Amino acid sequence: MNKRVGGLLLLLALAAPAQEIKSLKALDALEAKASERVNVTLDANLLQMATKFLSQDNSEEAKVKKAVSKLKGVYVRGFEFEQEGAYSKADVDAIRKELKTPDWSRIVDTFSKKDGESAEVYLHLTKGLVTGLAVLVAGPKELTVVNLVGSIDIEELSDLGGKFGIPEMERKKALAPPKAPQKD
Amino acid sequence: MNRNLDDDLRAALGRQDAPDGFAERVLAATRPRPVVARRPVRWAWAGVALAASLTLGVGFVEVRRETQQRERGLEAKQELMQAMRVTGSKLRLAKERVRHFNE
Numbered sequence: 001m002n003k004r005v006g007g008l009l010l011l012l013a014l015a016a017p018a019q020e021i022k023s024l025k026a027l028d029a030l031e032a033k034a035s036e037r038v039n040v041t042l043d044a045n046l047l048q049m050a051t052k053f054l055s056q057d058n059s060e061e062a063k064v065k066k067a068v069s070k071l072k073g074v075y076v077r078g079f080e081f082e083q084e085g086a087y088s089k090a091d092v093d094a095i096r097k098e099l100k101t102p103d104w105s106r107i108v109d110t111f112s113k114k115d116g117e118s119a120e121v122y123l124h125l126t127k128g129l130v131t132g133l134a135v136l137v138a139g140p141k142e143l144t145v146v147n148l149v150g151s152i153d154i155e156e157l158s159d160l161g162g163k164f165g166i167p168e169m170e171r172k173k174a175l176a177p178p179k180a181p182q183k184d
Numbered sequence: 185m186n187r188n189l190d191d192d193l194r195a196a197l198g199r200q201d202a203p204d205g206f207a208e209r210v211l212a213a214t215r216p217r218p219v220v221a222r223r224p225v226r227w228a229w230a231g232v233a234l235a236a237s238l239t240l241g242v243g244f245v246e247v248r249r250e251t252q253q254r255e256r257g258l259e260a261k262q263e264l265m266q267a268m269r270v271t272g273s274k275l276r277l278a279k280e281r282v283r284h285f286n287e
Contacts, residue, residue, distance in 0.1 A: 040267040042260060049253075050260035064268050076267040110281035119278040135274045146271045158279055160272035 018103060019124040019132025019149040020073060023094040027077045027145065033086040038078035038144075047071055060160075067156045073149035084140040092138050095145055096120075099134055116140045123154070130154065 031037055042050060047068060054061040068074065079087070099106070099122045108121035117139035124132025133154065135146040148157075 038266060038270055040263045040270075042264055042267065046256075046260045047264065049257040050264040053257045053261040054264075061265070064265060067268065068264065074264060074267045076270050078270055108278045108282060110278060110285070112281065119274065119281055121275065121278050133271075135271065135278065137274050137277065144270060144274055146267070146274060148271065154275070157268070157271055158275035160268050 017072065017132075017149050018101075019147075020075070021095055021098050021134060021145070021147045023098055024075055024077055024145055024147055026094065027079070027087075027091060027143070030077075030079050030087050030091070030143070033081060034079040035082045036078075036080040038076055040074060040076040042074040044072045047074060063156070063160060067153065067160060070151035071148055073147075075147040075149075076145070078144040079142065081141045081143075086141070087143050092136070092143070095134075095136060099136075104132075104134070117142070123152075133157070 028039065031039070051065055051068060054065040056062050056065070081087070098104075103126070104122045104124050106120060106122050108119065110120075111118045117137065120134075120136045122134040122136070123130050124134070130152045131150065133146070133148040133152050135144070137144040
C-alpha cells in the first residue's frame with residue numbers, strides 16, 4: 001500500500017512542471033512555529049478562477065490580471081517567527097539545490113550582514129524566454145519563497161509591490177546600506 | 185303472404201316487458217361517479233408537484249454550486265492578490281539591495 005502511495009506521489013512529482021519547486025511543500029511543517037504566515041498554492045485552474053474575479057476597473061487588479069495572464073501556477077510560502085533559528089539551513093538548501101539545475105539562473109544574490117538576510121532571485125529560462133521565477137528571502141526571523149510558473153514579465157511584477165503599498169510581510173525598517181553585499 | 189308479414193311485424197314490434205332489474209341497471213349506469221372522475225386530476229397534481237420539486241431541487245443544487253464556485257473564486261482572488269503583494273515586495277527588496285550596492 002505504502003509503495004503504491006509512494007509510486008503515485010512520485011508520478012505526481014514527475015508530472016509537475018520543471019519550473020515548480022517540489023520541496024516547497026516541505027516548508028509547510030514550519031507553519032506551527034510561525035507567528036505570521038502566507039501560504040498560497042494556485043494551480044492553473046485556480047488561477048483561471050481567480051482572474052475571473054479581478055476587476056478591469058480597479059487599476060491594481062487590472063495590473064495583476066495582466067501580470068498573471070500567462071502564468072500556470074503561483075506558489076508562495078512566507079513565514080515570520082518570533083525567535084531566531086525556527087527553520088534550518090537544510091530547509092533553505094533543499095530549495096537552493098532544486099534551483100541549481102541548468103534551466104534556472106540566479107540573477108540576484110544579495111546578503112545584508114546587518115540584517116543577516118539574504119535575497120535571491122532566480123529565473124527559469126526556456127529557449128531564451130522567462131518561463132519561471134523563484135524568489136528566496138531568508139532572514140533570522142523570516143523565510144519567504146515565491147515560485148511562479150509560466151511566462152513572466154519581471155518588471156511588471158516588481159511594479160506590483162510598489163503599487164500595493166507596504167505589505168504585511170515587508171520589513172518595517174528602512175534598508176540599511178549593506179556592508180557585505182555579496183554572499184559566497 | 186301479406187297477412188303473414190303483418191303478423192310477423194306485429195309480433196316483432198309488439199310491446200314487451202323489460203327484463204327484471206333493467207330499470208335499476210339503467211339508473212345505475214347513469215349515476216355520476218365522482219371518485220372515478222377525480223382520480224386522473226389527483227395524479228395530474230401529483231405529477232406537477234413532482235416536476236416542481238425536481239425543478240426546485242435542481243435549481244437549488246445549481247445555485248449552491250454556483251455560490252460555492254463564486255466563494256472559491258473570490259478566495260482564490262484574495263490569495264492571488266496576497267501572493268502578488270509578497271512577490272512584488274520581495275522583488276523590490278532585491279532590486280533595492282542591488283541599487284544600494286551599485287550606489
